[in-house]
Amino acid sequence: MKFTLSWLKSHLDTTASASEIAEALTDLGLEVEGVENPAEKLRDFTIGKVIAAEKHPDADKLKVCRVETDEGEKQIICGAPNVRQGITVVVAKPGTYVPGIDTTIQVGKIRGIESHGMMASEREMELSDEHSGIIELPSGEVGQSFADWLAENEPAKVDPVIEIAITPNRPDALGVRGIARDLAARGLGTMIARDCDPVPGSFASPITVSIDEDAREACPVFYGRVIRGVTNGPSPDWLQAQLKAIGLRPISFLVDVTNFFTFDRNRPLHVFDADKVQGNLRVHLSDGGEELLALDDKTYRLDPGMTVISDDAGVESLGGIMGGAHSGVTGETVNVFLEAAFFDPIRTAYTGRALKINSDARYRFERGIDPAWTPEGIEHATRMILDHAGGEASEVVVAGAIPDHSRAYKLDTDRVVSLVGMEIPAETQRATLEALGFTMKGDMAHVPSWRPDVQGEADLVEEVARVASLTRLEGKPLLRTDPGVPQPILSPAQIRERAGRRTAAALGYNECVTYSFIDQAAATLFGGGDTATMLANPISSEMSHMRPSLLPGLLQAAARNQARGHSDLALFEMGHVFSGGEPGEQALMLAGLLVGKTGPKDLHGGSRAVDLYDAKADAEACLAAMNAPAKMQILRGASEWWHPGRHGMLCLGPKKVLGVFGELHPKVLRALDVKGPAVAFTLWPGEIPMPKARTTTRPALILKDLQPVERDFAFVVDAEVQALDLVNAAAGADKALIEEVRVFDEFIGGSLGEGKKSLAITVRMQPTEKTLKEKDIEAVGAKIVEKVQKATGGVLRG
Numbered sequence: 192m193k194f195t196l197s198w199l200k201s202h203l204d205t206t207a208s209a210s211e212i213a214e215a216l217t218d219l220g221l222e223v224e225g226v227e228n229p230a231e232k233l234r235d236f237t238i239g240k241v242i243a244a245e246k247h248p249d250a251d252k253l254k255v256c257r258v259e260t261d262e263g264e265k266q267i268i269c270g271a272p273n274v275r276q277g278i279t280v281v282v283a284k285p286g287t288y289v290p291g292i293d294t295t296i297q298v299g300k301i302r303g304i305e306s307h308g309m310m311a312s313e314r315e316m317e318l319s320d321e322h323s324g325i326i327e328l329p330s331g332e333v334g335q336s337f338a339d340w341l342a343e344n345e346p347a348k349v350d351p352v353i354e355i356a357i358t359p360n361r362p363d364a365l366g367v368r369g370i371a372r373d374l375a376a377r378g379l380g381t382m383i384a385r386d387c388d389p390v391p392g393s394f395a396s397p398i399t400v401s402i403d404e405d406a407r408e409a410c411p412v413f414y415g416r417v418i419r420g421v422t423n424g425p426s427p428d429w430l431q432a433q434l435k436a437i438g439l440r441p442i443s444f445l446v447d448v449t450n451f452f453t454f455d456r457n458r459p460l461h462v463f464d465a466d467k468v469q470g471n472l473r474v475h476l477s478d479g480g481e482e483l484l485a486l487d488d489k490t491y492r493l494d495p496g497m498t499v500i501s502d503d504a505g506v507e508s509l510g511g512i513m514g515g516a517h518s519g520v521t522g523e524t525v526n527v528f529l530e531a532a533f534f535d536p537i538r539t540a541y542t543g544r545a546l547k548i549n550s551d552a553r554y555r556f557e558r559g560i561d562p563a564w565t566p567e568g569i570e571h572a573t574r575m576i577l578d579h580a581g582g583e584a585s586e587v588v589v590a591g592a593i594p595d596h597s598r599a600y601k602l603d604t605d606r607v608v609s610l611v612g613m614e615i616p617a618e619t620q621r622a623t624l625e626a627l628g629f630t631m632k633g634d635m636a637h638v639p640s641w642r643p644d645v646q647g648e649a650d651l652v653e654e655v656a657r658v659a660s661l662t663r664l665e666g667k668p669l670l671r672t673d674p675g676v677p678q679p680i681l682s683p684a685q686i687r688e689r690a691g692r693r694t695a696a697a698l699g700y701n702e703c704v705t706y707s708f709i710d711q712a713a714a715t716l717f718g719g720g721d722t723a724t725m726l727a728n729p730i731s732s733e734m735s736h737m738r739p740s741l742l743p744g745l746l747q748a749a750a751r752n753q754a755r756g757h758s759d760l761a762l763f764e765m766g767h768v769f770s771g772g773e774p775g776e777q778a779l780m781l782a783g784l785l786v787g788k789t790g791p792k793d794l795h796g797g798s799r800a801v802d803l804y805d806a807k808a809d810a811e812a813c814l815a816a817m818n819a820p821a822k823m824q825i826l827r828g829a830s831e832w833w834h835p836g837r838h839g840m841l842c843l844g845p846k847k848v849l850g851v852f853g854e855l856h857p858k859v860l861r862a863l864d865v866k867g868p869a870v871a872f873t874l875w876p877g878e879i880p881m882p883k884a885r886t887t888t889r890p891a892l893i894l895k896d897l898q899p900v901e902r903d904f905a906f907v908v909d910a911e912v913q914a915l916d917l918v919n920a921a922a923g924a925d926k927a928l929i930e931e932v933r934v935f936d937e938f939i940g941g942s943l944g945e946g947k948k949s950l951a952i953t954v955r956m957q958p959t960e961k962t963l964k965e966k967d968i969e970a971v972g973a974k975i976v977e978k979v980q981k982a983t984g985g986v987l988r989g
Contacts, residue, residue, distance in 0.1 A: 205380025261334030273324035366457030392586030470503030705744030741782035759787035850874035906985035920982035
């Protein structure tokens with residue numbers, strides 16, 4: 192929901208600024224999504240005066256102008272047809288950003304002559320679409336801010352626009368007057384009376400309306416009248432400015448009137464061209480199969496039970512959603528039939544959803560408009576049409592009756608304390624409800640017709656509390672019935688262990704619990720099996736040594752499952768492993784094993800053989816859940832039970848290993864009778880750095896407003912150079928600017944010669960202070976080349 196500050200002030204007498212209003216609205220529950228102040232982007236534009244304008248010697252359509260500005264006389268080249276000596280203009284000096292052309296003005300040469308700025312048109316400053324010439328001001332002092340001049344002379348063009356998010360339970364806030372009512376109740380101003388005396392009809396309406404009996408629930412009431420002799424042309428400037436400010440395109444005065452009241456009072460209206468209506472209008476439920484060419488130039492085929500308005504020729508409008516093109520008003524319309532009706536929210540929502548029509552009328556009717564304002568709405572719209580388009584109004588025709596939405600609930604002033612915890616005097620509570628439109632009779636609060644969301648006594652308490660401001664709510668400790676509050680049971684290490692276990696399970700792994708002792712042959716495969724871990728009195732020969740890793744137990748479990756026909760497995764275990772038999776020679780490990788093929792959850796819809804990247808992704812997910820640092824190095828050089836070329840160590844430096852992932856060595860799989868492929872990961876939760884202080888707050892939000900830049904480099908290096916060394920060297924060229932470096936291509940052979948390869952990288956640069964210029968990017972590129980050459984001996988590939 193968008194509205195301008197001046198539009199709001201037509202309902203609310205207030206001196207509050209846009210920022211004060213925005214803060215109050217958010218506190219009232221009408222969250223402000225943004226405030227757009229057009230004056231802010233015009234602050235750098237100043238007023239100048241053309242002293243002289245002479246023809247450019249090398250261009251027929253350009254003139255060399257001498258312009259008086261606040262910085263003295265400036266020479267400006269201008270091609271506008273209306274530029275001439277003596278006019279007052281708007282000047283954009285060098286360094287000024289022009290929003291309409293997305294350009295910052297610089298000193299430049301045009302056909303050999305320097306130009307120190309520009310004189311702007313309205314379109315270049317996004318004030319309108321006018322671009323036939325530069326702005327000519329009727330007044331203004333040289334050097335005066337153009338934004339200040341507009342605020343004094345044409346305030347509508349710099350009117351702040353406020354956008355709020357409307358929850359489904361607040362349809363009254365879909366009208367500017369409803370928003371003003373909330374602010375008045377908060378004390379930010381007083382409501383301005385906007386009453387309208389009924390317009391007496393001077394003749395009987397030649398068009399009548401009827402509602403079928405089975406459509407009474409779909410459309411309980413329908414008001415209408417004919418206005419003849421109108422002149423339908425462009426809307427007044429104030430109306431066009433208000434509609435444009437909220438993103439609507441002015442069409443014609445009669446259509447703009449209906450759009451105005453849709454946003455002003457949350458009262459959708461519709462106008463028919465009366466001369467195109469054949470016979471009378473009838474509200475009924477569609478039989479199904481009818482077709483309607485709507486105002487959006489699309490043809491819709493109707494389902495049975497939709498609410499429609501028809502004349503003798505057929506369907507003319509979808510009730511509460513959109514009118515038909517056949518009876519729509521045009522510039523030639525002179526007689527109109529004005530409609531103000533109430534349509535059932537649920538049926539309107541079903542119809543709009545079935546036909547996939549999203550209109551402002553549907554948006555409001557399906558949330559609930561004020562049924563009691565229907566007769567007033569048609570009078571207000573009639574008065575506006577007569578005042579601006581002329582004409583003569585008929586008597587009002589009415590079909591059906593306004594539905595009774597009256598209800599009342601008891602106001603228990605003590606419940607504010609019990610439900611909210613706020614101390615608010617009883618008289619203040621009553622005054623708050625009255626300011627919101629409730630009628631107080633004794634201790635009973637009668638709900639206004641525009642508040643369908645208030646359905647009980649607790650809702651009255653909510654209204655009182657939100658107007659009083661929940662920011663006033665003070666936290667109070669609970670009464671203690673025991674000597675103290677117990678300390679947390681789980682330690683940080685236990686919390687980390689639980690997070691790793693739960694994440695592995697969530698990734699689809701089945702948890703295993705294996706014995707802590709295994710046979711010597713299996714232990715030897717994983718670096719154990721020595722006397723330090725041998726049991727003095729083993730249960731059996733298959734349980735003679737303490738396990739050096741969790742992988743032997745998982746692989747043996749996989750072998751047993753494969754022997755029984757289960758070939759695709761995902762297993763994990765969290766437990767201790769042992770490097771010796773003394774205290775302190777044990778460590779916690781989380782291990783995961785993938786064997787066979789992926790399941791049906793694969794993105795391609797089928798299964799495929801698991802690979803090391805599956806293990807890598809799952810390892811990183813578990814580490815993230817255990818609060819490991821986001822940036823880690825991936826190094827080679829893990830133990831011999833990993834495939835030498837298909838594994839990686841997750842490190843925080845060469846000596847701080849958090850885990851390993853990759854394919855298991857084929858000899859290990861053969862020894863344990865496991866049919867591959869098999870990939871795994873092992874993680875060491877105890878190696879993850881503990882946070883300095885336990886906190887539940889989220890990290891600071893870092894927004895990146897500036898456009899990142901990516902550049903590709905290809906380096907020729909020796910074949911034995913690792914890609915990671917090259918990546919680290921490039922990233923170190925400018926750590927503050929370079930956000931990411933990644934390898935995207937490797938080429939070996941061809942013209943490179945023996946023992947050489949080409950590594951191609953993409954460097955992503957993320958500026959934080961200003962947009963990067965080409966010279967800045969080239970400077971960083973030179974540093975990257977220098978760093979890579981120094982670290983790896985690589986040279987740019989020609």
